[in-house]
Amino acid sequence: MGVLVPWRSRVRTGWGVLSFLSGRPGVLRGLGPSREVAPLQRVHYRTMAQRPAMVQLDRTQFDLIVSVFALAVPPAWGSALRHVLAHHVVRIRGLRGIFQDSHGDHTSDGNATAGNSVVLLLRYLASSIDDQHLFGNLSRAGDGSREKVARLLASTVEDERGTLKLPSSASRHDKVLLPEARRYLLALDGDHLRVEDIHLGYELWNADQVLKRILPCDATVPTSFESVGHIVHLNLRDEHEPYKAVIGQVLLDKVKGSRTVVNKVDSTGGPFRTFQMEVLAGEPNLRASVRENGCTFQFDYSKVYWNSRLETEHRRIVESLSPTDILADGFAGVGPFAIPAAKRGNRVYANDLNPDSILHLVENASRNRVDPPELLTTSTGCARQFFRSLIESETPFTVAVMNFPAGSPEFLDVFRYAYRSKATPLPTVS
Ligand SMILES: C[S@@+](CC[C@H](N)C(=O)[O-])C[C@H]1O[C@@H](n2cnc3c(N)ncnc32)[C@H](O)[C@@H]1O
Known part of the structure; x- marks a missing residue:
């Protein structure tokens, strides 16, 4: 025995x-x-x-x-x-x-x-x-x-x-x-x-178990973090300040595939929806590579917007397109709607106010072999101007995407009366 x-x-x-x-x-x-x-x-x-x-x-x-x-x-x-x-x-x-x-x-x-x-x-x-x-x-x-x-x-x-x-x-x-x-x-x-x-x-021990032991008993355990490629991104509270290095190290150890842990130092701000971040642990490499909906997106996470939780929404919109649909994305970011749509053969117009987003979008289009490349036209500027010039030039598009939670309704006025004397079909706005 x-x-x-x-x-x-x-x-x-x-x-x-x-x-x-x-x-x-x-x-x-x-x-x-x-x-x-x-x-x-x-x-x-x-x-x-x-x-x-x-x-x-x-x-x-x-x-x-x-x-x-x-x-x-x-x-x-x-x-x-x-x-x-x-x-x-x-x-x-x-x-x-x-x-x-x-x-x-x-x-x-x-x-x-x-x-x-x-x-x-x-x-x-x-x-x-x-x-x-x-x-x-x-x-x-x-x-x-x-x-x-x-x-x-x-x-x-x-x-x-x-x-x-x-x-x-x-x-x-x-x-x-x-x-x-x-x-x-x-x-x-x-x-x-x-x-x-x-x-x-x-x-x-898993991350939660380790963090529960590390932090003071009355502190909140940071459980909600986002993984963007190899980057784990946290939004720590003031109470975590003395422990942020150790929290970073634990997540580096415990989150599979992570090589860098960053903390947001201000709230997602500014029109580009990017934020200041500090590297808590790991290599100071903020160039992420993410696979989503059959495409690979690479970008500098400190310069452009990305949210892995939007994958399902990106897919829903792309899969709802018929082969003849023409997509106009006014807030295109690095291309999570535009590139898979163009890869499926849809004609796409993609625009963003952030020049870095469009730079990355163009790189991502060639990385994902959008073929022929002419399926995708890009521009940098305000979405209002982007939609207005498509409508005024009678460039047809059937689906308009406006993924800008902070204020896309404010841009809807560009469509009001815009089609009154036009032969182009009315688009669906998503
Ligand atoms: C929430 S992100 C969405 C990006 C992308 N569609 C996605 O799903 O990942 C909003 C994007 O709108 C861009 N943006 C902000 N203000 C804008 C404006 N007035 N006109 C065009 N783009 C704008 C930002 O740079 C950012 O890339």
């Missing part, structure tokens, strides 16, 4: 489980790269109210070790039991809840202590920790009591009709073994369970 043994002075650890079997050295069971830490300590976190805030990221402060109950079963039944007991198994992103244990021993009666076995790390804590709710599906149920946990597992198979069903994907072999596995579970008692220590290193 597995027992808790004192921590060794130096063990190899990584993202995963340290399996301590009686008299054996700690064995790394985990995913991802290993690293040396010495010595590993059992960390007793203070309650949220007591812990100090962190202005510099100390990743070792996140080496949390928790003890959970585990069930080692004979390999033959492993697959069937992992289906049946799935909801009792620990679920923490990046941690393997079920693994082969080639070091253990289990006896022929299935008492799970000899030979190769399949170990199911159960989600029930064998020792109490603060903040356990922060991690996956760990639970206090059966805390400290093997018998209670054993009963919980056995109860899974008491109702033969309901919970004992295997998914249709389960193998025939598993289905044949199921009654045997069921008998095993019904006979289970506390002695079948062992205790395993799980090392929840920094790698396993």
